[in-house]
Amino acid sequence: MSETKTGGTLTSYLSFRLGEEMFAADVSKVLEILEMRSITKVPRSPSYMRGVINLRGSVLPVLDTRIKFGMPATEDTVDTCIVVLNVIMEGEPLTLGALVDSVEEVLELTETDIEAPPTIGSKFNPEYMHGMVKMDDNFIMVLNVDKVFSTDELVMVAETADKARPAVEEVKE
Amino acid sequence: MEQFKKKFLEEANDLINSLEDSLLILEEKPTEKKIIEEVFRVMHSLKGGSSMFGFAKMDAFTHELETIYDMIRSGTLSVTREILDITLAAVDHLKVLLENGEEISETQQNNQNILLSRIHKIINKDAQEEITADTATSNVAAHKESEDKSKVYEKVPTYFIAIKPEEDIFRNGTNPMLLIDELHTLGHCKAFVKTSRLPSFEQLDPEKAFFYWEVFLATDKSIDEIKDVFIFVEDVCNVTISRIADDNLLAKTVFIRELDNFIEPVKETGQSELEAFVAKLKYNEPSLQEEGLSFRADEAAPMKRLSINNIRVSSEKLDDLMNLVSELVTVQASLSLFADNQDNPELAAISESIEKISRQLRDNTFEICLIPIETIMIRFKRLVRDLSNELDKEIQFTTEGTETELDKSIIDGLSEPLMHIFRNAIDHGIEPAEDRLAKGKPRKGKIAFKSYYSGTNVYIQVKDDGRGIDVEKIRQKAIARGFISPEANLSYKELLNLVFLPGFSTAAKVSEVSGRGVGLDVVVKKINDIRGDVEIESQLGVGTTFTIKLPLTLSIIDGLLVKIDKTFFVLPLSSVDKCFEVQDDALVKSFNNKIVLDGKQVPFINLRKEFDIHDNKPILHQIIQVNHDDFKIGLSVDTVIGEYQAVLKPLGRMFKDLEIVSGATILGDGTIALVLDPARVINTFDRETLERREKLYRENHRKDIQLHAGY
Numbered sequence: 001m002s003e004t005k006t007g008g009t010l011t012s013y014l015s016f017r018l019g020e021e022m023f024a025a026d027v028s029k030v031l032e033i034l035e036m037r038s039i040t041k042v043p044r045s046p047s048y049m050r051g052v053i054n055l056r057g058s059v060l061p062v063l064d065t066r067i068k069f070g071m072p073a074t075e076d077t078v079d080t081c082i083v084v085l086n087v088i089m090e091g092e093p094l095t096l097g098a099l100v101d102s103v104e105e106v107l108e109l110t111e112t113d114i115e116a117p118p119t120i121g122s123k124f125n126p127e128y129m130h131g132m133v134k135m136d137d138n139f140i141m142v143l144n145v146d147k148v149f150s151t152d153e154l155v156m157v158a159e160t161a162d163k164a165r166p167a168v169e170e171v172k173e
Numbered sequence: 174m175e176q177f178k179k180k181f182l183e184e185a186n187d188l189i190n191s192l193e194d195s196l197l198i199l200e201e202k203p204t205e206k207k208i209i210e211e212v213f214r215v216m217h218s219l220k221g222g223s224s225m226f227g228f229a230k231m232d233a234f235t236h237e238l239e240t241i242y243d244m245i246r247s248g249t250l251s252v253t254r255e256i257l258d259i260t261l262a263a264v265d266h267l268k269v270l271l272e273n274g275e276e277i278s279e280t281q282q283n284n285q286n287i288l289l290s291r292i293h294k295i296i297n298k299d300a301q302e303e304i305t306a307d308t309a310t311s312n313v314a315a316h317k318e319s320e321d322k323s324k325v326y327e328k329v330p331t332y333f334i335a336i337k338p339e340e341d342i343f344r345n346g347t348n349p350m351l352l353i354d355e356l357h358t359l360g361h362c363k364a365f366v367k368t369s370r371l372p373s374f375e376q377l378d379p380e381k382a383f384f385y386w387e388v389f390l391a392t393d394k395s396i397d398e399i400k401d402v403f404i405f406v407e408d409v410c411n412v413t414i415s416r417i418a419d420d421n422l423l424a425k426t427v428f429i430r431e432l433d434n435f436i437e438p439v440k441e442t443g444q445s446e447l448e449a450f451v452a453k454l455k456y457n458e459p460s461l462q463e464e465g466l467s468f469r470a471d472e473a474a475p476m477k478r479l480s481i482n483n484i485r486v487s488s489e490k491l492d493d494l495m496n497l498v499s500e501l502v503t504v505q506a507s508l509s510l511f512a513d514n515q516d517n518p519e520l521a522a523i524s525e526s527i528e529k530i531s532r533q534l535r536d537n538t539f540e541i542c543l544i545p546i547e548t549i550m551i552r553f554k555r556l557v558r559d560l561s562n563e564l565d566k567e568i569q570f571t572t573e574g575t576e577t578e579l580d581k582s583i584i585d586g587l588s589e590p591l592m593h594i595f596r597n598a599i600d601h602g603i604e605p606a607e608d609r610l611a612k613g614k615p616r617k618g619k620i621a622f623k624s625y626y627s628g629t630n631v632y633i634q635v636k637d638d639g640r641g642i643d644v645e646k647i648r649q650k651a652i653a654r655g656f657i658s659p660e661a662n663l664s665y666k667e668l669l670n671l672v673f674l675p676g677f678s679t680a681a682k683v684s685e686v687s688g689r690g691v692g693l694d695v696v697v698k699k700i701n702d703i704r705g706d707v708e709i710e711s712q713l714g715v716g717t718t719f720t721i722k723l724p725l726t727l728s729i730i731d732g733l734l735v736k737i738d739k740t741f742f743v744l745p746l747s748s749v750d751k752c753f754e755v756q757d758d759a760l761v762k763s764f765n766n767k768i769v770l771d772g773k774q775v776p777f778i779n780l781r782k783e784f785d786i787h788d789n790k791p792i793l794h795q796i797i798q799v800n801h802d803d804f805k806i807g808l809s810v811d812t813v814i815g816e817y818q819a820v821l822k823p824l825g826r827m828f829k830d831l832e833i834v835s836g837a838t839i840l841g842d843g844t845i846a847l848v849l850d851p852a853r854v855i856n857t858f859d860r861e862t863l864e865r866r867e868k869l870y871r872e873n874h875r876k877d878i879q880l881h882a883g884y
Contacts, residue, residue, distance in 0.1 A: 040740055040845040042824070043784035044857075045831055052824065052837060054845050057499035059837045061827040094826060 008110030015107055015140055016083065016100040018066055019074075022140040023100075024107060024133065025085070029145045031095065033103055034082040046152070050099055053082070060084065062097035063149065077101070089150035096149060107140075109133060114142055177552055181226045183483070185271055188215050188222075193264055196257060203252035210675065212260075213242040214695055218589060219267070221596070225556060230277070231270045234285065237292045238263055244296065246676075253424075259291050329360060329393045331418040333447060336403075337385040337411040344380075347406050353386060355402045360392025361423045363432070369439040387442055389432070391421040415444065417451050491542050491581075495820070498531075498538045499839050505531045510842075539820065546624050546633070547575040549588045553595055557620060560599045567606050567617045568599065574624040577631055583705075583723055587633070590696040590707075594635050594719045595620070597693070602639030602717055612714065614638065626745065627852065633721040642711040644668040650677070669709050673697045732838075734817035734846060735797065735810040738786045741846035742810065743819045743838055744797060748851045750805060752813055753796040760794055760809060768807060770798060777807030778858045799851045806855055819848055833857055 013024040039051040039062050048068040052059050062082055067073055079102035086095055114131035117124070130142040192215045199208045216239040223231035238260060244250040266288055269281055277285070334356065338349050353364050370383045377383075390399065396414055403412045422428040435450050436442060505527055512524035550572055561568040579587070603609075603618030610616055623634045644665060651657045651671045663671075671677060675694040700707045700721055711717040732743035733752075753770050760768070760779060767774045777796060781787070789811075796807040819838035824847075828834065835850040 038739070038844070040837075040847065041786075042828060042831065042834060042847060043740075043786070044833060045828060049827065052845050052847075054499075054839050054843050057496035057839060059822050059824055059839075059845060061825055063827075089826060092826075096827060 008112050010108045010110055013107045013109055013142060014083070015104040016081075017102045017104055018069060018100060019071055021071075022104065022135075022138055024140050024142045025083070025145050026130075026142075027106060029085050029087065031084040031086050034084060034097065036076055036078075036080040036082065036099075053097065055084070055095075055097075060095060060097050062099060065098045065100055068098075068148075074101075079103075085145055085149060087149045088146045094150070098149065107133070107135075109142075117141070177555060178226050180552065181222050182271055185219060185222060185267075188219055189264060189267055189271070191215060192219075193261070196260055196264070199252060200254075200257050209242065209246055209252070213239065213246050216242055217695075221592065225559065228270070230285065231267065234263065234267065234270070234289065237289060237296070240296055241292060250295070256295060259288065259295070263288055263292070329391050329421050330416055331389060331391045331420070331422040332396070332399060333415050333417045333442075334388040334390060334399065335385070335411075335413045335442070336388065338382045338406070339409045339411070340381040340383070342382045342406070342409045345409060347409060349382065349384075349386070349406075349410070352402060352406065352410075353388065356388055356390055356399070359394050359399065359402070360390055361421060362388060362390045362392075363423055363429075364388045365436045365438070367438055367441065369441065385441075387436065389417075389423060391423045417447060422451065485585075491538075494538055495542065498535050499820070501531050502535055502839075502843070542580055543578045544581050544584055545575065546577050546579055546584065546587075549584055549591070550575050550622070552588070553591065553622070556592065556595055557599060560596065561603075564600065565605065566599065566603050568603055568620055569617045570620050570622070572622045575622075577624040577626065579631055579723065586699055587721070587723070590699040590721070591633070591635070593693065593696050598635060598637040598639065598717065598719075602637040602641075604640050608640075626747065627850070631723045633723065634718060636716060636718040638716040641713040641715050641717055642669060642672070642709075643713050644711075647671050669711055672709065673707070732817050732819040732848065733797065734814040734819075734840075735795065736812045736814060737781055737784065737810050738788050740784075740786070741814070741840060741844060742780075743817060743846050743848045744799065744808070744851060745848075746816065748799045748801070750798040750800050753798065753807070755794050755796055755809075757790065757792050757794060768796065770796065770807060775805055775807050776859060777809055778855065779809045780854075781809065781811070783858045799855075801852060801855045806859060808851070808854065817846075819846070821848055 012027040014027050014030050015022055015024040017023075034053075034055075037053060039053050041051040042049060045051075048064050050062045050064040052061055054060070064073065076099075081100055081103050082097040083100055083103065084095065084097050086093055088094070113133055115133070117126040117129035117131055124141060128144055128148045130144045133140045133142060192212060195208050195211045195215065199205065199212060202208065216235055220232060220235040220239055223229075223235060241250065241256060241260075245252055245256075250256070266281070266284055269277060269284075273281070336349065336352060338347070342349060353362075356362050356364070365387045367385045367387060368383075370385065371377075372383065392399070396416065399414055400412075403410060406412075431450075505524075509524050509528055512520045515521075554570060554572075557568055557570045598620050603620070604612070604614075606616050609618065619636075619638045621634070621636045623632075623636070625632055647668050648657070648663070648671075651668075651674075652659050654677065656671060656674055656677065657663065673693050673696070677693070696719075697707055700723075705721055705723040708720045708722070709717065710720070731746040733746050733749050735742050735744065751771075755768065760777075763777070766776055766778075768777050769775070775798060781790070791811045794809045794811065795813045796809050797813070798805050798807050817838075817840075821836040821838060824831065824834060824837055832853045833850060834847045835853075836848045837845050838848055840846050
């Protein structure tokens with residue numbers, strides 16, 4: 001972190017892509033980025049759990065972020081990566097991997113760069129958003145990593161507002 | 174026997190070291206409840222161990238120390254410098270006892286006697302004070318109160334008060350006793366009655382006062398407030414009050430002891446004499462040396478350096494080691510793969526050596542971390558034998574599944590709580606032979622130990638067929654101790670679980686073997702320390718079962734490695750009966766999910782179907798026949814790879830609801846295999862089992878109904 005001329009504190013965010021959407025996560029939550037490797041599927045686990053991998057001797061659960069976010073599943077490509085995140089789940093730290101279509105870049109943002117997430121008309125539940133950033137006509141959704149990955153539910157539906165509603169209701173339960 | 178003694182001595186050493194630590198912390202924070210409990214527990218364990226292995230001197234010694242800390246624990250005593258000094262000296266003495274066993278030199282015996290007498294003094298201090306106070310006043314209503322206050326009054330000044338009533342003080346209705354009673358309410362007070370004015374019996378006038386008093390009072394009240402006590406008797410009573418010390422002399426044992434010699438009942442104490450007496454004592458703070466104790470730092474730790482045969486390593490370090498080894502194996506697997514493709518004989522040789530070494534390293538690491546539960550069983554067998562003799566009970570002790578392997582640190586943490594459980598079972602559980610016969614039970618009581626794997630856990634059960642626990646008694650006791658309110662509506666299980674609370678003991682008497690209510694809360698604390706749980710089941714008159722559930726994080730199971738499509742699974746070998754090869758269409762065309770194996774119809778579960786795996790369907794399936802309860806059931810997989818020693822790793826919280834998989838293991842090439850829990854798999858997928866259970870339940874239910882109808 002460093003100071004800018006305007007006095008805001010710079011925080012680094014890792015941006016990544018899921019389909020056409022861009023997301024960003026606080027770099028302090030990111031432990032490392034792994035290349036795609038074979039993932040052991042765990043039977044009878046939720047659909048968004050892609051499986052487990054061996055991360056230097058310990059078992060790391062890997063989430064299929066597309067499915068978690070309510071997007072259609074696609075084939076893995078050479079760009080597909082596993083972002084290893086350290087999240088707080090029920091007050092305790094938990095390490096997990098999140099599959100993303102591709103990792104883009106590290107953004108240096110001040111708090112003022114991040115706009116509040118829109119509450120109406122958004123296809124994403126604002127509860128899981130830290131905010132959004134506008135970059136070259138594109139919006140990047142800044143995620144609240146702890147919230148998004150520590151819930152058991154499918155958190156957001158990207159395609160249509162109709163599909164979004166039930167997911168949000170589920171979360172509220 | 175020597176072997177057990179040695180083990181005990183090693184443990185005692187550890188206990189004593191931790192005791193010293195705790196005592197030093199206690200010196201800083203004398204009111205810290207947790208530390209007091211800790212010290213008490215160590216004392217209790219030392220006492221238990223030494224009595225068990227026949228160290229009579231140590232047993233006697235620790236018993237007294239335990240009593241002190243029991244009093245502190247219950248609030249009857251408070252921690253003072255003196256107690257800590259004695260305890261530390263006692264700890265040094267314990268080291269001597271540990272070193273020399275029962276044969277100690279005369280000086281050391283002398284030390285022990287001095288220490289014991291000092292300990293007794295502390296224990297009996299209250300009682301002594303009561304006696305002195307009683308001689309001074311006949312009705313010491315305020316005594317109890319002043320005693321309570323004494324804890325607070327360590328730092329308050331001490332006053333000397335001489336009360337000399339006029340002979341005719343009774344004429345105006347004054348009772349000088351009440352004055353002394355009132356002084357007792359002000360602080361810590363010690364009164365001496367003086368009889369020098371008492372005439373011979375012939376000349377005694379019952380209407381006149383002849384006694385006078387000298388009172389030592391330690392209080393935070395001002396001299397004026399003390400004077401106020403005598404405000405109504407000023408003209409009939411000659412009172413002198415002087416401040417003799419800035420601190421509470423009455424809290425000092427030396428002062429109390431010397432005082433009795435110093436004050437003479439027939440002679441008035443002169444002011445100057447008193448000052449000299451106090452001054453002399455001030456410079457003679459009680460010290461252990463003065464009492465003839467010869468402990469010096471170099472002597473205090475006379476432990477001959479025990480040659481180090483075993484070292485303790487924190488399980489964290491072992492976990493790290495284990496992870497590093499797995500990582501090494503992974504890297505090594507990629508190296509061999511690379512070497513194989515290089516067609517370079519030198520590289521191939523190096524890679525082979527590394528493979529060999531890393532395998533040995535892995536095996537060694539496993540061995541370091543795991544030991545069978547058998548290793549601690551022998552001492553429990555011995556405990557049961559000795560204690561049952563001592564308590565004159567006849568007990569048959571059986572063990573099952575002692576080959577179950579557990580992490581070294583878990584086994585270590587297990588022995589102390591298990592000891593408490595066994596003691597409980599022997600002391601409180603099993604009834605004497607006559608009682609058993611009277612109840613129609615076999616003469617010999619039974620204690621059964623059993624350990625087994627289930628999923629990611631190891632279960633350890635200690636079951637006795639003794640008198641069981643009377644939950645009604647527990648309820649009453651809990652109410653009496655204020656643990657629950659009388660209106661509390663607790664379930665049977667909740668009531669049973671009350672026995673795990675600190676300070677809860679159902680035994681009416683404190684017994685040598687168990688009791689004082691430390692046993693069971695120690696059990697819970699220790700088991701929690703190794704990340705386990707304790708459960709208690711009991712039926713009055715039938716027996717009690719303790720079940721300890723332990724995690725298997727580092728445990729190894731012998732497994733059968735199988736594969737479905739690309740995923741590896743491990744089935745615990747203990748439940749595998751046989752493997753069969755069948756054609757795909759035999760599975761598909763099977764009727765009612767049954768297949769003929771070895772000429773018998775066996776139900777089977779198609780894991781491919783249940784696990785939702787549809788790719789690369791093989792022509793030949795393997796059926797693993799497993800034992801479940803008392804029937805056999807088949808599980809279909811694609812290929813059987815072979816036996817595999819699986820180091821179980823938890824799948825983590827993301828999969829905490831997934832019952833059928835009890836963990837994961839990392840294969841030599843770094844791939845993850847999932848360890849299945851066959852019992853859970855069967856319960857989840859076998860509809861027939863479900864139906865059977867349903868039927869069984871219904872039948873039982875019907876029996877119940879019929880029974881009820883019969884009445």
